[in-house]
Amino acid sequence: MQNPLSQHDITSVSPAFARYTNQAVLDGLWKRPQLSPRDRSIVTLSVLVARNQTIEMPLYLRLALDSGVKPAEISEMITHLAFYSGWANATATAVVARRIFDERGIGIDQVPEADVDLLPLNEAAERQREQAVQENFGSVAPGVVQYTTDVLFRDLWLRPGLAPRDRSLVTVSALVANGQVAQIPYHLGRAMDNGLTKDEASEVLTQLAFYAGWPNVFSAMPVFKDVFAKRAT
Numbered sequence: 001m002q003n004p005l006s007q008h009d010i011t012s013v014s015p016a017f018a019r020y021t022n023q024a025v026l027d028g029l030w031k032r033p034q035l036s037p038r039d040r041s042i043v044t045l046s047v048l049v050a051r052n053q054t055i056e057m058p059l060y061l062r063l064a065l066d067s068g069v070k071p072a073e074i075s076e077m078i079t080h081l082a083f084y085s086g087w088a089n090a091t092a093t094a095v096v097a098r099r100i101f102d103e104r105g106i107g108i109d110q111v112p113e114a115d116v117d118l119l120p121l122n123e124a125a126e127r128q129r130e131q132a133v134q135e136n137f138g139s140v141a142p143g144v145v146q147y148t149t150d151v152l153f154r155d156l157w158l159r160p161g162l163a164p165r166d167r168s169l170v171t172v173s174a175l176v177a178n179g180q181v182a183q184i185p186y187h188l189g190r191a192m193d194n195g196l197t198k199d200e201a202s203e204v205l206t207q208l209a210f211y212a213g214w215p216n217v218f219s220a221m222p223v224f225k226d227v228f229a230k231r232a233t
Helices: 007-013 015-026 037-050 054-066 071-085 087-104 123-137 142-153 164-177 181-193 198-212 214-232
Strands: none
Touching: 007 015, 037 054, 037 071, 037 087, 037 164, 037 198, 054 071, 054 087, 071 087, 071 164, 123 142, 164 181, 164 198, 164 214, 181 198, 181 214, 198 214
């Protein structure tokens, strides 16, 4: 990987930061076998979008494409994170992604259309989720509850351009990155239902420690621990 700043630029400002970047991150973290380079790219891009950190996006968009993340999947990640980190963050990401897509010769034919045939809905699970949310929050913000059902869980989550496991991986990464621990139990459980293994989820935290910061990860670890324990019983 090439850094957006030259090695000389970084070293001249902080030699220690340059050493950690090369040794701990690029030659260490990214080569750990517990998570594929593709998954590490999905996790890292999710952090950058969730936190609107556009300066590093060109580097990690190129790396994601080189690691097997498809243009269609990047397109869907941007759409998904509009809901989970805000419209402005997705807009800023789309501007950067457009430049990288142009650079790679990626055209409109390689990204999903706005209207697509949706994946099948698990009606029983969705009824249970919808009922719980309605009972808890229907009187607080009925508009939010309605959009959550109609737009998120009966539309966005069923778009086939991003596999359910990867969509969950994006969501969990964004939640940890923004310190939204209250939302993690449901979405981590959903991620594991969608095929994310306990070992992979554990390594996601390791990746996030470097890209979202140790405090956010240590705040999330008790929640992950509780989810793991409940699923083991």
